[in-house]
Amino acid sequence: MLKVSNFRGGYRKGVAVVDGLQIDLRQSAVTSILGSNGAGKTSFLRGICGLLPWCTGEVVLNGERVDRLAPHDIARLGVRMVSEGRGTFPTLTVEENLKVGGYGLSAAVLATRLEREFNRFPRLRERRGQIAGMMSGGEQQMLAIARAMMSDPRVLILDEPSQGLAPIIVDQIFELIPRLTREGVQVLLVEQDVGRGLEVSEQAVVIEKGRATLSGPSRELLADPRVRESFLGLS
Numbered sequence: 001m002l003k004v005s006n007f008r009g010g011y012r013k014g015v016a017v018v019d020g021l022q023i024d025l026r027q028s029a030v031t032s033i034l035g036s037n038g039a040g041k042t043s044f045l046r047g048i049c050g051l052l053p054w055c056t057g058e059v060v061l062n063g064e065r066v067d068r069l070a071p072h073d074i075a076r077l078g079v080r081m082v083s084e085g086r087g088t089f090p091t092l093t094v095e096e097n098l099k100v101g102g103y104g105l106s107a108a109v110l111a112t113r114l115e116r117e118f119n120r121f122p123r124l125r126e127r128r129g130q131i132a133g134m135m136s137g138g139e140q141q142m143l144a145i146a147r148a149m150m151s152d153p154r155v156l157i158l159d160e161p162s163q164g165l166a167p168i169i170v171d172q173i174f175e176l177i178p179r180l181t182r183e184g185v186q187v188l189l190v191e192q193d194v195g196r197g198l199e200v201s202e203q204a205v206v207i208e209k210g211r212a213t214l215s216g217p218s219r220e221l222l223a224d225p226r227v228r229e230s231f232l233g234l235s
């Protein structure tokens, strides 16, 4: 559904922090963008969502060029991003946050989707009246994912979903990702933990300094000596 070709972009004219990246989400349910701090992962995602100050290249969603569209139009067409640092509305309750995610839906559809997300995340049902900003980091991450899912996205972009979370919560998030794909959503995952990102995805791109240094089926990358040595600390 989503295909990105020859993507360059950045924050200051002429200075590319993402330089010539391609991904084709049609080939897998979960695609990982991997790389160390400052490699350009978040900038690439922002570019796909129309949020980078300048970019060139093509972003095609379901056959339609979207790289010239405004961020809200790209979101309306089904690309939703869950940002690093979550981005829930801290002063709203869990339920209010979810309703914001379902903005524009009829009351009946909204109720069905709320129920679906509460089934997916029973913890959120228990805390539906709780102010989001008072919840734990893991709960806020679940809320951010549930809120994005309220709009039934075609492409769900998860930017460092495990960042700052306790290991047990990280396990839950990584178990959740394949389950989301069974509902037909394609996941684009950005992860600093290269091993984990490769395990959960079918294909992956490793980027360094804004350029793709390796790409291919995740299984092959997991076995690649360069990945094992540079990113997994194995020989």
Ligand SMILES: Nc1ncnc2c1ncn2[C@@H]1O[C@H](COP(=O)(O)OP(=O)(O)OP(=O)(O)O)[C@@H](O)[C@H]1O
Binding pocket: 011, 017, 035, 036, 037, 038, 039, 040, 041, 042, 043, 044, 192
């Ligand atoms: N708002 C911004 N304005 C200017 N430069 C930025 C901005 N955000 C990021 N950069 C620069 O763009 C480059 C890529 O950063 P980016 O955040 O995309 O990397 P990343 O791989 O997502 O790193 P991290 O894992 O630390 O989030 C870095 O050199 C960074 O300093």
